[in-house]
Amino acid sequence: MKPKNFKEALRFFLDRQEGNRSARLHNMANAMRLVARHHVKVNEVTFTELSRLCKKLNPGNKHQMTEKNRERLRQFDCEENVVKFLELPDRLEKKARALIVQNPLKAARLMERAVLFGIQTHYALRPRTLRSLHLERNFIWDSNARTPRCFFALFPEDLKTRSQLEFELAPDLAALIDEHLRDFRPHLPWSDSAWLFPGMDGNARSKNAIYEAIRSTAGKQAGLILNPHLFRHALAKIVIERDPAALHAVQQVLGHTTMNTTLAHYLGTETKSAGKHLDSLLERTLHDKGDD
DSSP: OOHHHHHHHHHHHHHHTTTOOOHHHHHHHHHHHHHHHHTSOOOHHHHHHHHHHHHHTOOOOTTSOOHHHHHHHGGGGSHHHHHHHHHHHHHHHHHHHHHTTTOHHHHHHHHHHHHHHHHHHHHOOOHHHHHTOBTTTTEEEOTTOSSOOEEEEEOGGGSSSSOOEEEEOOHHHHHHHHHIIIIIGGGSTTTTOSBSSBOTTSSBOOHHHHHHHHHHHHHHHHOOOOOTTHHHHHHHHHHHHHOGGGHHHHHHHHTOSSHHHIIIIIOSSTHHHHHHHHHHHHHHHHHHHHTO
16 A cells, blocks of 8 residues: 555545544544555555554544634735635626626626625535525525515525524625526526536536635635635634624524534634734723823
């Protein structure tokens, strides 16, 4: 068993977990390592390399954010990147409108990406939930409203929890989805599919396709490193750093049953902001004292 093949085999499972290490994957790697030693009879140099690869997969404290996610979230310490992140849906939809006559297919694809990023910016759905959004089941339109009004429902089968979530879409997002479905989506293959994001066979698009759409679009259009799951961390970071009192709202939107999940897995990068806030309070206290 060559270390290169060992690494590629584990890469398949790591990609399915969107790069997130887990105890399950770490145990699988160690089992393969022991098979290599006792049954394949690899030499000591190879076994040492396999052990090194296994160590890299150790999730460590599963109740904390991974170092990889911490590193990727540092891009949002820059206010310019936060603005790029939040403005990306608007940028994509403007490009789509400019192309609708000249290149309807490309315009429709851009508008679909705008919808994708619009939903993720507001709700940061898990990839499994995002790919399985159904036009008839998850979107409830108010036919009596003068402007597009839509309720967004997520059911237990859509989520990891047993709860059901329902939100009223922000007016700009509802208008964006309405425009896409009416004027742009008909130009896409399988536009008659009941899935919001259909694949080339008309069924729900694969997680890998959704992952690549987000990764490539964020990189090309905004110079950001993003994947579907990182939206959840970014949403928590951006909101909580600006309003710590919004913690409960973040918990509800992310669909966490307990506050501990939100605190342990999605927060922990906001210490810089907290430090600045504390410094500001101390300076204000000293200033007030000086006025006495």
